Amino acid sequence: MIRVELAKLFRRPRTYVIAGLLCALPLIVAIFLATTRIPPPPGQGGAFLSAVLSNGALYPAAAMALVLPVFLPVSVAVLAGDAVAGEASAGTLRYLLVRPVGRSRLLVAKLISLVVFVLFAISAVLVTSYLTGITLFGASTSSAGVALPPDVTSLSGVTISPAGLVLRLLGTVAYIVISMVGVAAIALFLSTVTDSALGAAMGALAVLVTSQVLVTLDAAQAIRPYLPTRYWLAWIDFFREPVLWRDIERGAGIQLVYLVVLLGAAWANFLTKDVAN
Amino acid sequence: MIRTKDLTKRYGRTTAVDGVDLEVREGDRYGLLGPNGSGKTTLVRMLLGLVFATRGEIEVLGRPVPRRVREVLPSIGALVEGPGAYPNLSGRTNLAVFDAAGPGGRRRDRRARIDQALERVGLGGIDRRPVKAYSLGMRQRLGLAAALLRPPRLLILDEPTNGLDPRGIREVRDLLAELNRDGVTVFLSSHLLSEIDAFCSRVGVMDRGRLVVQDDLDDLRVPTGRVTLGTPTPERAVALLDGRVEHRAGEILTVRHDDPGALNAELVAAGVTVTAIAAERRTLEEVVLAATTGSSDRVERVEAA
Numbered sequence: 001m002i003r004v005e006l007a008k009l010f011r012r013p014r015t016y017v018i019a020g021l022l023c024a025l026p027l028i029v030a031i032f033l034a035t036t037r038i039p040p041p042p043g044q045g046g047a048f049l050s051a052v053l054s055n056g057a058l059y060p061a062a063a064m065a066l067v068l069p070v071f072l073p074v075s076v077a078v079l080a081g082d083a084v085a086g087e088a089s090a091g092t093l094r095y096l097l098v099r100p101v102g103r104s105r106l107l108v109a110k111l112i113s114l115v116v117f118v119l120f121a122i123s124a125v126l127v128t129s130y131l132t133g134i135t136l137f138g139a140s141t142s143s144a145g146v147a148l149p150p151d152v153t154s155l156s157g158v159t160i161s162p163a164g165l166v167l168r169l170l171g172t173v174a175y176i177v178i179s180m181v182g183v184a185a186i187a188l189f190l191s192t193v194t195d196s197a198l199g200a201a202m203g204a205l206a207v208l209v210t211s212q213v214l215v216t217l218d219a220a221q222a223i224r225p226y227l228p229t230r231y232w233l234a235w236i237d238f239f240r241e242p243v244l245w246r247d248i249e250r251g252a253g254i255q256l257v258y259l260v261v262l263l264g265a266a267w268a269n270f271l272t273k274d275v276a277n
Numbered sequence: 278m279i280r281t282k283d284l285t286k287r288y289g290r291t292t293a294v295d296g297v298d299l300e301v302r303e304g305d306r307y308g309l310l311g312p313n314g315s316g317k318t319t320l321v322r323m324l325l326g327l328v329f330a331t332r333g334e335i336e337v338l339g340r341p342v343p344r345r346v347r348e349v350l351p352s353i354g355a356l357v358e359g360p361g362a363y364p365n366l367s368g369r370t371n372l373a374v375f376d377a378a379g380p381g382g383r384r385r386d387r388r389a390r391i392d393q394a395l396e397r398v399g400l401g402g403i404d405r406r407p408v409k410a411y412s413l414g415m416r417q418r419l420g421l422a423a424a425l426l427r428p429p430r431l432l433i434l435d436e437p438t439n440g441l442d443p444r445g446i447r448e449v450r451d452l453l454a455e456l457n458r459d460g461v462t463v464f465l466s467s468h469l470l471s472e473i474d475a476f477c478s479r480v481g482v483m484d485r486g487r488l489v490v491q492d493d494l495d496d497l498r499v500p501t502g503r504v505t506l507g508t509p510t511p512e513r514a515v516a517l518l519d520g521r522v523e524h525r526a527g528e529i530l531t532v533r534h535d536d537p538g539a540l541n542a543e544l545v546a547a548g549v550t551v552t553a554i555a556a557e558r559r560t561l562e563e564v565v566l567a568a569t570t571g572s573s574d575r576v577e578r579v580e581a582a
Binding site: 102 | 322347361423
């Protein structure tokens, strides 16, 4: 079943369209930066953006910071919202279930294919943005390693080796996958509740937007640590020297809790659901 | 093959299926007849474990449903309320996807099985066009092919001839008859009387969620106590049978009489030529009309008392 889900994922043109759009955003930003050479003032704009002007090898990190807050979660919510509800409204869900495919299995296969999609999309963004960065800004990777940008480290002159950079990027990918699986869990749960794929995606986005607003609201400080988007940008801490683990650990922990609760709810709901569409 | 006891499904305050005791025997050609909205589809979905009953018991192929439905589903071919397919994939790929999704679809002979199933439903020459370019009739045939992909013991088909032209309907009927001869039990639901009449040996009639009739078609079509009679001299026959003729249309008379043989003898003895004679039987339509209360899609005004 997992193989079947993956085949369905990679046979659909929309998978590539979404990945292409995700890659296009950093490319557009890079073109503007490279032609004007006007860096955002430190502390404003996307993270790493001022640093990439001097070192293109850091551009994958900047690209992550660009797609993560809105673009990536939107695409994950759309795909996850469509996962069950889309099959239900296309009439294929009932044929899968009478095949028979166990309902739990189906749900697990859907989740795994979503994880694979996130990995695929992130890898595409990383690869294209690395190439973009190198071509447009040039790589100043000396044998001494990559200099970490001062706006992130608040310590100028710290350098990490290329191997270190790769390790940190891998950590970043893992952390973003965990965050996005949290998004997927919200949308997947809603997808088992409604037969409207659009409704499920909208619902998940509503949760995320609400969370984003509350994160910035001082009056909501009491619940801030428990909001799903609170630690989304904690992966930037991978690029500090030394790596600042506190928020990364908390963020991963929160996502794990959301994941368990929402997947449990999705599972319980789907197992007892009348497939009447 | 299928047996339900007091099967009931409520959605909120509406009762979709109400105390149904269904019995489909091995080798039957069972036709479930009923207007749209009479609960046929809900009943079919409960048999397949898609919808969970509010009350009652289901047994399919000797296993309780939905508890052990996964043991019997591999031997069931099903078409539930229209075919479902991935629109961006070709018909062949769709069948392969569904075959690979569940157990028992061995990979080695998958191609051969798909070709054979497509051939059987008349899609043997199908190309690589995606399903979204198919006509409704082609999709229906594809859905049928999916039901036949692994030789089923029981076919559960909900409105199998939807969207087919008269020739297509005939082809599907012939295919089902062939399968039935090979020992496959066929359970089909339809709102089309003629379809059930032409194919089924056993009939159930649903009306507002209840199963109001369930019997062999031959037993349902009892003689009405009338005889239809053809004669080139209808005036003489009418004069002879004085008062027993109920209806006259040209040379065809409808006579109130229990025994066509005795009537024939009586007429011949009186010198009346008989060109045709047969006992009139109830049509399936009459059976259905007598058993059902009203059209389910009519909304009557309720008069205030």
